[in-house]
Amino acid sequence: MARKKIIAGNWKMNMTPSEAVSLVETLKPLVVNDEVDVVFCVPAIDIIPAMEAAKGTNINIGAENMYFEEKGAYTGEISPLMLKDAGVQYVIIGHSERREYFAETDETVNKKVLKAFEHGLTPIICCGESLTQREQGITLDWIRQQIKIAFLNVTADQAKTAVIAYEPIWAIGTGKVATTEQAEEVCAAIRVCIGEIYDQATADAIRIQYGGSVSASSAPELFAQPNIDGGLVGGASLKPDFGKIVNYK
Ligand code: 13P
Secondary structure, eight states, X not given: OOOOEEEEEEOOSOXXXXXXXXXXXXHGXXXXXXXXXXXXXXXXXXXXXXXXXXXXXXXXXXXXXXXXSSSSSOTTOOOHHHHHHHTOOXXXXXXXXXXXXXXXXXXXXXXXXXXXXXXXXXXXXXXXXXHHHHHHTXXXXXXXXXXXXXXXXXXXXXXXXXXXXXXXXXXXXXXXXXXXXHHHHHHHHHHHXXXXXXXXXXXXXXXXXXXXXXXXXXXXXXXXXXXXXXXXXXXXGGSTHHHHHHXXX
């Protein structure tokens, strides 16, 4: 069965709650497309108002992060129970900005992935290499390691429902989109890696996105690749252009 594409916006630390409502209102009519899953991953404080504004539409409101405990003395963190109760399905885990600025590691990513699955949330698991790593020729080794650790103790049934976002760090927010060949090469290697950890059925089912300076002009070619099942979009998800990305065909 063909994999359904999933096109997600990552709003990062943008949009106050009232701005979030206006943005959802603006994008609502532009992102209609039943052939793809459309997700807006928004700051925690925007989840509830954005969810209200998106009611009755095809927009799924997701989260940008969560902690790996249910509750307790973890000031400032957001629990999977809070996300579930708010009606969230998708949560980004291990974005490179979380790894760089908030000390997340492959190990904490794995804990969060396991916790997300335990609570019926769908993780969008991020991986990606730095420019130095690409230049050193270790991209595929690095990505394989990130994937193997992220999926430790995750069952095949869980893995089948996961989303992986391949985001080369050098392409994030830089306007330097990876070439279609570079993006497809790594996404294909990720699928092979999932096949090695699990089996072909799991590799065939898991959805793998590309992220990093995706725009209305680069989306059609990227999303047409056999191993690219959609995108994780930063800057362009805050603009009407996101409608063109969702309707890339
Ligand atoms: P940009 O699309 O702004 O490059 O951001 C990509 C990203 O980090 C999405 O998670």
